[in-house]
Amino acid sequence: MPPFAYSNQARDLLDVLIRAGLIVVLVLFCFEIFRPFLNLMLWSVILAVTLYPLHRRVRARLGGHDGWSATLLVLVAVVVLLVPLTLLGASLVESVEKSVGLVRSSDFRVPPPAASLAGWPLYDTWLQASTDLTGAMQRFAPQIKAALLLALGSLAGLGIGLLIFIVALIIAGIFMAYGELGNRSAVDIASRLSGPEKGPQIAQLCTATIRAVAMGVVGIAFIQMLLVGVALVIKGVPGAGLLALAVLLLGIMQLPATLITIPVIIYVFSTEGFGTVPMMFAIYVFIAGLADNVLKPLLLGRGVNVPMPVVLIGALGGMVTNGVIGLFIGPVVLAVGYQLFWQWVRDQPQPAGPDH
Template identity: 40%
Template sequence: MNHQVKEQHQLLTGAAVEAAVKIGALFILISWCFQIVRPFLVLIMWGGIIAVALFPVVKGLADRMGWKLGHASTLMTLLVLALLLVPSILFSGALITETHELVTELKDGSLVIPPPSEAVARLPLVGDDLHQLWQKFATNLEGALVSYGPQLKDALASLASSLGGVGVGILQFVVSVIIAGVFMSNAESAGRLFHGIALRMAGPQGESFTSLSVATIRSVTQGVIGVALIQSLLSGIGMGLAGVPATGLWMLLVLIVAIVQLPPILVLAPVMIYLFSVQTTTVAVVFMVWGILVSASDAVLKPMLMGRGVDIPMLVILIGAIGGMLLSGIIGLFVGAVALALGYKLFSAWLAREGLAEQGAAQPQPEPQPESEN
């Protein structure tokens, strides 16, 4: 009897050791694979988000033109890359040229800054200080540069760092667009893969969660990126009509500020101050009103564009987008919104299940009927 128990113990010990070795080897393999893929995770996530957002357009184009899905995906990828790279190259060339000219004028002493008008001094809160600072640079540029040299050096260093970050971001976005094109070209196989993962992770609810994730990404795209593009375009129209130089640069700044969920008035306010100093009062006032309306337009546009086709309150999606952006940058706009939407859906299902359970417990049970006498 003891011999049998000892053999069983040895068998169980051997099985446990074998299972531990297999689990350890599997864990090492998964960890190794994760470390290899980790540098590309952000690019793959961006590619998936872009593919989800653009796929309806690609599918509609393929159906309308009678093309294969791969051809429509390739055309859309090239168009997006052109829209991204052409303005970036033009902006970079203009920035290099303007910087070179500015440095040359500073060395030659030929740089002239026009004096501020009295309208600048009448601006609330910052008018007097801004007028005095502007006057110093207009009358004694060399002395002002010596006085404010450290502040200008820090500001230029921050600007250069920001421009470098923007360049890296554009390069990452280019790679992500190419990955999105691959996803869209293989939409059926990619859809089956993600659908299978969702079913494996969430069971029967996986399909509904997958649909919710796709709808949330498209909702955030419309409500955040779409509103930012509209505000940037409206701002550019106003600045172009008002004669503001470097309108394209200001439009880009408005787009970035609007995407990170800050009011565009932060960018448009310096433009308003500039127009009050160089344009007539009528033009400056009209642009100021236009800029305020553009900055406040998200209060009307977001309810119209965000949350369409999603059975989730717009406030939940907006909080998820803003919180995700604060936590993980621009990509957090989408990941945060999807995560909070899924969490809200799970919480609502749990509340509904608890409510049904309480309702069933509160209902009186039917009394047993007395047996009829034969």
């Protein structure tokens, strides 16, 4: 090969490497700038995709005005969410204050453990707490402090998560106002990545997965939390806010809410007897705890079939990496990735037939 030909090939290769390096640097800089808003934008897109069918119905009633429809939908959603969430938040703060006040009071006593529990790992600690609570608390002061800091951090995370959710809902309203343009952009991006034939299918698959998981998992858990939590607050059950939060977590992790509602019913009966009001409360709470069995076939069955372990891993992994926000975003993002992976696996090229 002539020397000048080799030189031209090396120069072309160097040009390609420099361009690729500049593109990588530009992408990394853009990601670093966008990273603080990543969770917010993900949540906004999830909300916009989930609520867009409802937006289209409202738009049809308002004469085709996208802006008015999106604004009305966001305002109604904020009002509907803030009222019960405010009640649950106030109950949560009250429960924490009562717990702290009870521990600080001189009347607080820890009952001694039964003799049959002797030999259990925590028997000695329990026995010391029943006889000398102050000494036991001083002994485990570092662990108690760490637990309190974790609880306070979780409460702060809930408040920040609620604020981010409201902001994401407003941004989702803007996305819905430009929904047609956003849909075309999504199809164009998917077509650029997967080809013009598969692009619309990939975009439709992502949309169906987001709606299925957001409505069938996160949405149902949120609705169930409101149904159970508001009843607990109205009834005055101690720790109603914490119990409602536990219902939400169990719903996202696909565990039955009866793990919370049945002990609450037992507590109400043990303290108030079997009167008319406790009986009506028990019936309502028990039915509300089983509401997911009715809502799942209606909501989750309309989308795609996502295995529950994928949802559970997404919820736990999202909560570990991004806190409360990740608890909601994790299942949706992981489900989309799961569906795209299996779509890629199934789209294998067909083997060529035998020559005739």
